[in-house]
Amino acid sequence: MSEARVEQQRPASGAVLLVLVGLGIAFALLVALLAAAKAHTGPIYGEANMLYAALVLYTGAATLYMGYGVTGIERYVNAASLLTTLGFVANTAAVAHRWSVAGRPPFSNMYEMLLSFVWTLALLTLIAERAYKVKIIGSITMPITVVSVILMQLLPSDVRPLVPALQSTWLQVHVTLAMLSYAACAVSFALAMMFLIQDGMKTEAFQAITATGMVAVYAGMLLTRFRSGNLAVTAYDMDAKQEVMISRGHPLFIQIPDLGWLYLLVFLSAVVPLILYIVAQVKKDRSFFDIASKGMFVTILLQVMGLAIFVARVKNGRYGAPEAEGLFATAMPANPFLLSGIVGGIVAGLLYLLLLWRREGLQKMMPSADKLDTVTYKIICIAFPLLTLMIAAGAYWANQAWGSYWSWDPKETWAAITWLVYAGYLHMRITRGWKGRRAAWFAILGFAVVIFTFFGVTYLLPGLHAYAAG
Amino acid sequence: MGLKSIWTKIYQTLSSVRTGIFLIIVVGVFSAIGTVILQRPTSEPGDMQRAYSPETLALLDRIGLTDIFHAWWFLVLLCMFCTCLIFVSVDRWPNAWKVYAHPVRFATAPFRASLPQSVKIPVKDGANALSVAERILGRCGFNAERVTESGATGLFAEKQRFAVFAVYLVHLSLICIFAGYIVDGIIGYRGTIQVPEGQALGQITLRDNRGGESKKDLPFLIRCDGAGEETYADGSPKKWWSKLALIENGKESIAKTIVVNDPFVFKGIRIYQASMGQSSTPKTLIFEATPAKGGSPEKVEVPLNGKAALADGESLSVLRWIPDYYVQDGEVYKKSDDPENPAVQLGLTNAAGETKKLWILYSQANTTKGQEAAYEFSLKGATWLKYTGLEVSHQPGQFGIWIGVVLMAFGLVIAFYTQHSRVWATVIDDGKGGQLLWTGGTTNKNRDRFQAKFEQIKAALQEELGGAVVANKNSENTLTKA
Numbered sequence: 001m002s003e004a005r006v007e008q009q010r011p012a013s014g015a016v017l018l019v020l021v022g023l024g025i026a027f028a029l030l031v032a033l034l035a036a037a038k039a040h041t042g043p044i045y046g047e048a049n050m051l052y053a054a055l056v057l058y059t060g061a062a063t064l065y066m067g068y069g070v071t072g073i074e075r076y077v078n079a080a081s082l083l084t085t086l087g088f089v090a091n092t093a094a095v096a097h098r099w100s101v102a103g104r105p106p107f108s109n110m111y112e113m114l115l116s117f118v119w120t121l122a123l124l125t126l127i128a129e130r131a132y133k134v135k136i137i138g139s140i141t142m143p144i145t146v147v148s149v150i151l152m153q154l155l156p157s158d159v160r161p162l163v164p165a166l167q168s169t170w171l172q173v174h175v176t177l178a179m180l181s182y183a184a185c186a187v188s189f190a191l192a193m194m195f196l197i198q199d200g201m202k203t204e205a206f207q208a209i210t211a212t213g214m215v216a217v218y219a220g221m222l223l224t225r226f227r228s229g230n231l232a233v234t235a236y237d238m239d240a241k242q243e244v245m246i247s248r249g250h251p252l253f254i255q256i257p258d259l260g261w262l263y264l265l266v267f268l269s270a271v272v273p274l275i276l277y278i279v280a281q282v283k284k285d286r287s288f289f290d291i292a293s294k295g296m297f298v299t300i301l302l303q304v305m306g307l308a309i310f311v312a313r314v315k316n317g318r319y320g321a322p323e324a325e326g327l328f329a330t331a332m333p334a335n336p337f338l339l340s341g342i343v344g345g346i347v348a349g350l351l352y353l354l355l356l357w358r359r360e361g362l363q364k365m366m367p368s369a370d371k372l373d374t375v376t377y378k379i380i381c382i383a384f385p386l387l388t389l390m391i392a393a394g395a396y397w398a399n400q401a402w403g404s405y406w407s408w409d410p411k412e413t414w415a416a417i418t419w420l421v422y423a424g425y426l427h428m429r430i431t432r433g434w435k436g437r438r439a440a441w442f443a444i445l446g447f448a449v450v451i452f453t454f455f456g457v458t459y460l461l462p463g464l465h466a467y468a469a470g
Numbered sequence: 471m472g473l474k475s476i477w478t479k480i481y482q483t484l485s486s487v488r489t490g491i492f493l494i495i496v497v498g499v500f501s502a503i504g505t506v507i508l509q510r511p512t513s514e515p516g517d518m519q520r521a522y523s524p525e526t527l528a529l530l531d532r533i534g535l536t537d538i539f540h541a542w543w544f545l546v547l548l549c550m551f552c553t554c555l556i557f558v559s560v561d562r563w564p565n566a567w568k569v570y571a572h573p574v575r576f577a578t579a580p581f582r583a584s585l586p587q588s589v590k591i592p593v594k595d596g597a598n599a600l601s602v603a604e605r606i607l608g609r610c611g612f613n614a615e616r617v618t619e620s621g622a623t624g625l626f627a628e629k630q631r632f633a634v635f636a637v638y639l640v641h642l643s644l645i646c647i648f649a650g651y652i653v654d655g656i657i658g659y660r661g662t663i664q665v666p667e668g669q670a671l672g673q674i675t676l677r678d679n680r681g682g683e684s685k686k687d688l689p690f691l692i693r694c695d696g697a698g699e700e701t702y703a704d705g706s707p708k709k710w711w712s713k714l715a716l717i718e719n720g721k722e723s724i725a726k727t728i729v730v731n732d733p734f735v736f737k738g739i740r741i742y743q744a745s746m747g748q749s750s751t752p753k754t755l756i757f758e759a760t761p762a763k764g765g766s767p768e769k770v771e772v773p774l775n776g777k778a779a780l781a782d783g784e785s786l787s788v789l790r791w792i793p794d795y796y797v798q799d800g801e802v803y804k805k806s807d808d809p810e811n812p813a814v815q816l817g818l819t820n821a822a823g824e825t826k827k828l829w830i831l832y833s834q835a836n837t838t839k840g841q842e843a844a845y846e847f848s849l850k851g852a853t854w855l856k857y858t859g860l861e862v863s864h865q866p867g868q869f870g871i872w873i874g875v876v877l878m879a880f881g882l883v884i885a886f887y888t889q890h891s892r893v894w895a896t897v898i899d900d901g902k903g904g905q906l907l908w909t910g911g912t913t914n915k916n917r918d919r920f921q922a923k924f925e926q927i928k929a930a931l932q933e934e935l936g937g938a939v940v941a942n943k944n945s946e947n948t949l950t951k952a
Contacts, residue, residue: 160706161702161706161708163706163707163708164707164708164709164710164729164730164731164743167730167731168731374918381886384882384886385879385882385883385886388878388879388882389879392875392878392879395871395875396872399868400731400732400733401730401731401742402742402744402861403660403733403740403742403744403861403862403863404660404863404865405865405868405871406651407511407512408501408504408509408511408512408539409512410505413501413502413504413505414502414505416501417498417501417502420494420498424491427487427491430915431487457505461505461506
């Protein structure tokens with residue numbers, strides 16, 4: 001059966017090779033990044049080693065899911081599922097070990113939140129596979145998991161005792177709910193994307209979406225970090241193992257020369273396919289789509305190059321800062337959001353290429369569009385009550401700790417906006433009977449708002465204010 | 471045009487779902503703007519001046535975009551949304567109540583035709599068929615009751631009729647939450663107060679909309695009997711605590727030690743531990759005393775309002791403390807409250823009770839040398855009074871919020887995890903002298919699973935009663951003769 005399926009696909013050995021080479025490059029970069037990662041000391045069942053094991057297993061699973069996407073061989077997805085399960089077990093051991101060492105569940109800093117997020121995402125992937133029989137979902141959720149674990153390897157992970165405001169059970173409840181609901185939203189996003197593929201949305205439209213995502217990432221990066229051709233990154237003190245601060249809450253920014261220009265170039269290279277898409281739509285001329293496709297290759301290659309140069313410059317340089325005398329070093333742990341944006345853009349590009357070259361095969365492997373639409377709805381029915389309870393628990397905790405249940409803090413406000421968007425999805429579906437494409441777009445919008453709430457509020461908004469108006 | 475038609479128009483607009491969606495989008499957009507533009511209540515004035523040029527900042531202030539969430543028009547928008555929600559729910563409630571209070575128990579002919587799932591099976595004995603159906607429905611989880619209408623008997627079974635209220639419960643809870651917030655917006659307040667150790671104060675500072683401040687008197691005084699901080703090994707704060715007592719009409723009413731996350735709640739007013747610091751009021755002053763007749767200097771610590779004992783029955787007290795002094799016309803005056811350049815007037819009381827007044831002027835010569843006294847004093851240091859930083863809030867509407875949250879939890883559970891399913895059965899004439907057992911059903915969600923269940927019922931009926939199924943335009947599968 002699987003052999004017959006393989007035969008039906010176009011013989012595309014060149015394309016397969018290219019994809020595997022791309023994956024190989026990504027993996028090599030991974031290993032290079034990990035050279036900057038933590039030393040794996042401690043017992044074999046300890047957190048550091050178990051997390052590393054989980055990383056390796058999840059990376060293997062992600063590659064096999066992608067491989068399944070490329071070749072359609074059942075063995076790949078079964079092996080991927082097995083690796084995901086093993087990775088999940090290792091992940092659980094890491095969580096358990098950290099919990100027992102710290103004496104409390106892991107919810108109090110970025111490292112710990114990512115640990116919980118990754119655990120939940122793996123769990124939901126397995127549930128979607130087993131309960132809803134959507135096997136290919138791993139090809140989207142596992143790369144997200146891998147990116148998150150890489151990010152974690154670069155964040156400070158010492159178990160720090162909690163400052164007074166964080167010593168509260170309601171905090172644990174709030175963060176658990178946040179991680180569960182965001183993971184469910186991520187899964188619904190993956191399902192909505194798969195629906196659009198299965199529903200026959202044109203590949204060019206996916207190209208436009210991917211290009212838009214890349215443009216957003218690099219625009220955000222340039223808006224907050226571009227300084228006359230240099231890229232501003234946070235300075236890092238290697239001995240103290242923390243960021244260099246000028247004053248409380250204000251880290252010191254150093255400037256890496258020319259990296260700003262490079263990322264401007266990358267930004268423009270991502271804008272080009274988007275513009276070409278618009279031109280093609282306006283002029284109704286399909287030839288522009290082909291040029292746009294080539295533009296996508298170019299931007300993905302440039303992004304990989306950008307990542308490699310970034311890693312090289314970060315590891316070997318000391319740079320000046322406008323606000324302090326002398327030269328400072330930086331390190332990977334100092335710029336987690338920057339890195340995750342860059343890696344995320346590359347992963348999105350690779351997924352787009354997978355779609356471009358193997359669309360028919362993918363469509364045969366996925367459940368029907370109708371089924372995907374229904375499962376998206378069901379997952380949002382899980383995500384929405386969790387979101388509601390998360391906001392409520394957060395309000396109760398704020399009331400106990402800070403004197404008010406709602407201060408219109410940007411994080412709170414955007415969480416409420418996220419809630420409204422998903423309420424809108426449910427409303428449109430239940431009362432207006434919106435199904436299919438419109439529902440899928442709504443689900444994708446919801447996840448975009450989740451991403452903004454999680455990353456944009458912490459990272460983009462303060463960045464906008466810190467250096468605005470000269 | 472009359473009042474009635476105006477009212478009808480208003481009613482139609484307010485009870486339209488589109489109006490509600492429009493209003494909530496407007497609220498969402500302004501909320502988003504309020505996160506991108508710095509807001510005065512949550513930003514330091516310095517940060518705002520650094521982020522925007524003076525002209526931009528003045529413009530933003532004037533339009534009201536620097537304090538969107540406390541602006542009157544924002545509150546009005548929320549009120550309008552609330553009103554719309556009430557109208558929408560009230561408009562649709564009679565229907566829901568009808569479904570709940572007056573369910574259709576008997577499936578008459580027009581009703582039968584409208585159902586999505588139904589099947590007709592020819593039978594010989596109608597009464598027996600009905601009993602069989604009753605049994606099968608019971609087996610499938612639908613406990614049917616017998617209903618009679620105009621001489622005919624039928625079956626009616628339903629599950630979870632209350633599920634129709636789910637939406638109303640969710641909307642009611644939302645209204646509760648908004649109402650609570652609006653109440654707090656109108657009569658609630660939040661402010662801060664710093665109470666140094668040993669003092670009792672009762673006036674809080676409220677942060678104003680325009681970045682200014684206003685004061686409000688509390689109905690009681692807060693006295694700080696002690697405050698402290700514990701830190702971890704690396705210096706980061708572990709615990710801040712304050713021992714507080716509330717004084718009403720001069721008498722202590724109630725006392726509690728508070729920490730962060732454990733506020734003091736009294737008469738609807740909540741007092742939170744927000745910060746801690748050192749004030750610039752000394753608790754004790756530390757002097758070095760050298761006996762005039764010779765001897766080694768010793769350290770004396772004098773509480774600001776007390777005495778310290780010296781040898782020979784003598785004691786030292788502080789008569790005047792001036793943190794920052796200047797001298798004019800032979801008198802010592804206070805320049806500022808910053809303890810930059812202190813002057814201290816000491817009182818040295820001997821065993822007989824006579825007090826000699828001595829001056830120490832810190833920047834001139836930190837000594838009482840030259841002033842005849844049993845000892846020579848110089849100021850060596852001080853310990854400072856702590857102050858406790860408290861946040862005080864009165865938000866009675868919060869009960870609306872918490873009640874609303876609980877209601878919403880129930881509402882969502884009912885909305886997502888219960889469904890209202892109904893099944894009917896009755897015996898009808900087939901128009902050719904024979905009888906048909908008609909069975910039909912409907913549900914308000916999870917239609918695919920209900921359809922599968924209905925297929926089960928169909929199959930069981932078919933098995934027991936035999937006979938071909940009369941083709942029904944609504945049902946997808948038609949069973950062939952068994």
